[in-house]
Amino acid sequence: QSALTQPRSVSGSPGQSVTISCTGTSRDVGGYNYVSWYQQHPGKAPKLMIYDVIKRPSGVPDRFSGSRSGTTASLTISGLQADDEADYYCCSYTGTYISYVFGSGTQVTVL
């Protein structure tokens, strides 16, 4: 199955907001409430930031929020901080087969 489409990079100044999009199809992003987002710092394992489209795990700051419109999910980081600089991946369950598909990843740069 094809990877979900994410922008290669986004950037913002400290304190600003950035939004990362994740575009799929009705067979994945648009069809199930199983969209999640992961933050990955260099040399580290991914960390779950958002699950079930909009839910935040315990310990994740409320500056991180998820949403979805049709077949596009989004991750918004508000009040950008230096430590937010990382790669971010979206993931969706896909019902074409019982499987999970990831986005290609977005590098967030804090200017």
Added chain:
Amino acid sequence: QVQLQESGPGLVKPSETLSLTCTVSGGSVSSANYYWSWLRQPPGKGLEWIGYIYFSGSTIYSPSLKSRVTMSVDTSKNHFALKLGSVTAADTALYYCATTRTYCAGGDCYPGGDFDNWGQGALVTVSS
């Protein structure tokens, strides 16, 4: 909180079988609360889901890797394992184990849509 640690050979020859183990601490592989997942990330590239196994031994594998993947659970050692056969250079990657939470309703349990605990990863290089 469940903690995971991958282990296994860092170098595998082409056409041979890659074998990794994920040791679980702070929880039990016999727990019905999780599906035990494997994912991988080629150097400098994105993430790919390989599959998962439930404590019952039930497995679901990625369609693209299904013909080469075998997963198992060892309750006596509290670990679960991945075998990937007929490897090529394209299988060179950082391999992660992770948990997928289970949701139960009406007597049926099914895997959720995310990976909430991750191991630190194990780099496996396929080369002669």
